[in-house]
Amino acid sequence: MTASISHIVLKLLAGILFLSGGSAYAQCRPSATFAFQVSRLLPSESIADWENLKRDWKHCGIARDSSYGRLLNTLGNLYWLAGNKKKALEQLQEAVRLPALPPDLYTQSMYRYGAYLIGNNRWEEAESTLLQVITHSERYQFHERVAAACAQYAYLANAKGDFHQAVEYADKGIDYARLAHSSSRELYNLNQKVEGLIGLNQLPEAAQLMESVIDSKQGPLNPDHSLLAIDIYLQLHQLPRAQELLKQALHTFTDSVSQGKLYNEQGILFKHLGQPVQAQKAYLRALTYFQEPDVRAIVYSNLGEINSDRPTVALAYFQRGIHQLVRSCTPHRLSANPHTSQLQSVSRKEYLLLLLKQKVQALRMRYQQTHDPQYLTLAQQTITVTDQMIDRMRWSHQGMKSKLYWRNTTRSFYEDAIQVCYWQKNSSRAFYFFEKSRAVLLADRLNEWNASRQLPAHLAEQERTYRQTIEQLQELSPLGSLAEQRATRTRLDSITQAQQAFIRSLEKTHPTYYQYKYENQVPSLQSVQKSLLAKDQALVSYFIGERALYALGVTPTKTVCKRLPLTGLQGIAQQFLKYCSTAQLTVTEVQQFNRLGYELYQRLLAPLGLTSARFIISSDGVVLPFDAFRFSPDRPSDYLIHTHAFSYTYSAGFLLRKRPPMGWSKNFLGLAPEAFAPALHQQPLPGSVQTLTRIEKQVFFPKTLVHQAATKRAFLEQAADYRILHLFTHADADSTATHEPVLYFADSALKLSELENAPPFRTRLLVLSACKTGVGVDQKGEGVFSLSRGFAALGIPSTITTLWSVENKATYTLIEDFYHFLSQGLPQDLALQKAQLQWLQTQDQQLPYYWSGLIQMGETTPLYDDAALPTTAGIAGGLVLIGLGLWWQRRKRHL
Structure with missing residues (x-):
């Protein structure tokens, strides 16, 4: 009763204060009155009441303090609930710009602003804002707000397909939600983590996580959890469990949005059960329950998929799905595709990419049915847009796992694209998609390297320091106690935010940096x-x-x-x-x-x-x-x-890359540990030092590091400045993802991942006389992640590498002969061919094991030219004579 009386009193007070359009404030009462009104006026009051208060606040020139910030927060929320997204953003934008807001109010305003940016499809701004929320909230130990911002950030990462990053931030959000004892925030982050695991195809882990939630609460907690759990079991083909959860959810969650989503899952279940008619009925029923474009788009995608044997029907559904995401794409015109300028504004980019890929596939199948060339033309138009979409998504992904996932996922699209070009007898276009299908991440890494070369030395070093620090912190983040992990993640977020701001500033202030970093030209x-x-x-x-x-x-x-x-x-x-x-x-x-x-x-x-x-x-x-x-x-x-003669390459584009002039560099560095530290468990390589000594005689200005001098540190400190690098050592390359390739030195091992932090190399040829340096994990859609590829990412254009555990004596002989023929001015592939032929002509062992394990990867350009040797020698001799002359003149002056 008392509460009801208080409410009536407050309502009466509000009415008095707002009589005649706020005339009470026309007399400009003290600021305390305004602050009191903000604290007492109920959020349920009309937008007009709050706008009147804001107007009078400005009219009377009252200081825009924390009370004014609360007013803006409430008004922004009211506008959002009323569906006026633009006005909601205006209020929050004004709030976050207020000076000297208390930390709690500032982070609350920033959080709402970030959430509203998501709703307005301004995702890049939302990401930046949410990172600031996370950083500030951690500083002041606002644990629940950290959890809330992490969940929103993970949602953004999932929406753009960066699933690895989504899982990382969701894990962090779960941790902070538990600190805040907020089960709702923990569940929301858990949802995002599960969605990320599904995206990465880590279904057993996702299922285990969902079951732990369901068991702890004696049943599905909310529609989102139910939907995720059902989706997991459908993808795992555990249909009875999916059916059980679906039946329970349909009975429990009766609101229209939940029912629509659940009927969509029911359609997927029927599809798995081989009942396409029932599946179609469920999908069509799902469409009647909601109007959200994103959800309708995915239902149309599912409708098209179950009609894949009828391409005309499938195409109609795919086009409707595209129309849901890009309204200008007329649903009844197959030629209507999104324009390049529209791709960035699409919220669920992975949905649009899926629909475009499905449309290409259906057009290809329709051509197979009819042999009507118009379908090839339509397919080629859609292929062009889809390729642009893939590029945009690639640039937005930060986690390597997410990048590799999408390389694999887009594989089927490139097959369709190549097949369409093949039917059109369009070799030039086919070549384009051959190139786009491979070594894209290698090209991106080389772009970053070339871009950094466009910067002043201090900025390039700062960029490299950011990258190294982030990679180190990512390795440390899962280690140590919970408190240590939390501290590492806080540090990682802070550095990541600073790096992103730094990169954005570079892109604005150094146009050539931007141009090189996002260079996407495929050679013709x-x-x-x-x-x-x-x-x-x-x-x-x-x-x-x-x-x-x-x-x-x-x-x-x-x-x-x-x-x-x-x-x-x-x-x-x-x-x-x-x-x-x-x-x-x-x-x-x-x-x-x-x-x-x-x-x-x-x-x-x-x-x-x-x-x-x-x-x-x-x-x-x-x-x-x-x-x-x-x-x-x-x-x-x-x-x-x-x-x-054979040479190999990651792509034609790798060979045609414009490489910066290297200027003067040291010529030859050879390393031969021969014996290794006991902890490395590597057998000695007898004869490698003697072979390196003989090779020295065939090259100009050689330097060698042998025995205990051939350390990992010496290599990392010196190798980048040499034109030719030669390593006589051991290497390991696992054919699974269990271990990454490593290269051994006298004292320790160099991991492939460590090369990412190495400076760009000026080297033109790297000779890896070690076992299996050219093999590694084959990442479908990207290529083999080998040691030789790791060095290629540092800008080294040519590598002699190995495909298996080569025999020492044969390798020494082949390499010596290779340098001999190389010194005659031959291209590298011909020099290696002649060395191999010489082996076959002079040795008893004819099996490829002995002579075919060495391959030439990359540019085949000659490193020595007979015609240039006299000139080089003359220049060197002239410099010596000049030096002697200057020395003699100085000596005479002192006599």
């Missing part, structure tokens, strides 16, 4: 023919899809594109590599090996009909030694190496 087929290939040289690029293998052969005068059968190829290649990497084979195994080498030649190279003497192979995934292929299955020593 014509530029490859004109600028890359010699007269006797051919580039062969491969794409391994789900349906077929595509091969594109390019010479200076012609282009050949073939669609080749894929059946059994992987097994043949694996067995061939196994024989290649074996030192001793039985007679039967040799016969099998010969047949496999011949079959690979017939399947991969012969169909292209190219007769070039030199081949550049742009592989798709694992590299095969083409020089060990055979022209016949039974003739001895009938290897391709006898008539062809």
